[in-house]
Amino acid sequence: MPEEVRVYEVGPRDGLQAEAARVPTAVKAEFVRRLVGAGLTTVEVTSFVSPRWIPQLDDAHEVLTAVGPLDGVRLPVLVPNDRGLERALAAGAREIAVFASATDSFARNNLGRDVAGVLAMSEPVVRRARSAGLPVRGYVSMCFGDPWEGDVEPREVASVARGLMDMGCTSLSLGDTIGTGTPGHVLELLDTVRGAGIPLERIALHFHDTYGQALANVHAALTAGITEFDSSAGGIGGCPYARSATGNLATEDLVWMLRGLGIRTGVDLTALAATSRWMAGHLGRPSPSRVVTALS
Known part of the structure; x- marks a missing residue:
């Protein structure tokens, strides 16, 4: 097991993007500041x-301008194209x-073009950045299963991952967008990606808990040497382009398990759970995180 893991917090973006009710700008900015205050260094x-x-x-x-640059904190943003x-x-x-995306169906539903078209759109963005x-x-996305195409072959994922690395990406996040992955599938995918010449130290994993496998999948990935995982404070979020996608792996649930394994994250779990309860109040529903519920 690694001694330390980087938690890549996606709540302010991936967590809120599927919310139908408008979240005020000031609340979003405060959400980021509270997450940073709880010890998260990548938001x-x-x-x-x-x-x-x-x-x-x-x-x-x-x-982004309301949050401003914060010393020692990474504040990435997602961009879909050159205009973004x-x-x-x-x-x-x-x-x-x-x-x-690893699949044409999701790529077309998400960005209106097939996998090759999405990669072609991304390349000038990556090179310019x-x-x-x-x-x-x-x-x-769709590294384990697709709602239209079913199971996804690891070699298809590795091909897309290789394409992103070749155009200049410095790291990759492989997503179980609809939560169908299992530990054996995780290890098979990582073996295939490594076989494509991609170092595992440049790989992060992004799990959803649709079938209750997210933490088991994290554990499997840890044994393979993965040291970065995406998660969302309070377990909020989902993919607006894949209706079968449930919420993200909750950051609190991830940190609780890592702490039990003796793996450092730098996250103050009490402060983080308080932040998720605060955001749940703004969203008008309880947090789906088991750990947030238990600590409450």
Whole structure:
């Protein structure tokens, strides 16, 4: 087991993007500040997508500038295309992420083009960001299952991951978008990705808990040497383009398990749970995190 794990907090972006009710800009910015106050050093703030796609995130510029640069804290933002990158740079973004899919069906439903088309759209964004000195994370969704295509072959995931690395991505996040992965599948995927020449130290994993496998999958990935995991404070979120996707793995549940394994995260669990309860109040429903509920 690794001695330390980086928790890549996605609540302000991935957690809030599917919310139908408008979350005020000031609340979003305060959410980020509270997460940082709880010890999280990487917080994905927002996404510079078209407001037509995700109206909830139409205040990306305002949120990022309200949070401002924070010493020792990474504040990445997601951008879908070159126009999104322009907006992110204008708002002062210092780290970005791009989004791809392992399956054509999801790519078409999400970005209106197939896998090859999405990669072609991402390449100039990655190259421009890298030329500006920004680190770039590449997301690969539908790495284990797809609601239209069913099971996804690990070699298909590895091919997309390799494409993102070749265009200049500095790290990758492999997502179990609909939560169908199991520990054996996780290990098989990681073996395949490593076989494609991608170092596992540049890989993070992003799990959903649809079938109750998220923490088991984290444990399997830990044994393979993965040291970065995506999670969402309070377990909020889901994918608006895949209706079968339930909430993200809750950051509190992840930190509780890692703490039990003696793995450092730097996260103050009490402060984090309080932050999730605060946000649950703004969302008008209890947090789905088991740990938040138990600590309450």
